[in-house]
Amino acid sequence: MTKVAQLLENWFHLVESGTSVKIKTIAKSLPAFASVPALIIVGAMMMKSATRISWSDLTEAVPFTYSFATGIAVGFILYPLSKLFTGCWQEVSIPVWVLMRFFVIRFIYLGNL
DSSP: OOHHHHHHHHHHHHHHTTHHHHHHHHHHHSOGGGGHHHHHHHHHHHHHHHTTSOTTSTTTOOOOOSOHHHHHHHHHHHHHHHHHHTTOGGGSOHHHHHHHHHHHHHHHHHOOO
8 A cells, every 4th residue: 555545544534533523623713813814925925926927918817716716727728729819829738738628528518617
């Protein structure tokens, strides 16, 4: 058995043994406002990264959404399409094209865009 499998097995035994109830109790004892400073710092770090986006090249700009998962999925769809329509499709790697197809299929069958 690999180390990762052993770690996962130990984690599931830990959760089954009721320790998760203790962790949940500790997490609930923290007031809601205690997480606000951490969220502000994470938001500031994300915006610092956004300053390095080349906003003049619209094929590099990714749309913002309220959901991280949806934003990533839409980004994987729009990035290759924008490179394709601007004639720079060679800049996009094959795995990105494959992921684009998976995300298009996901939105077609599951919706929730």
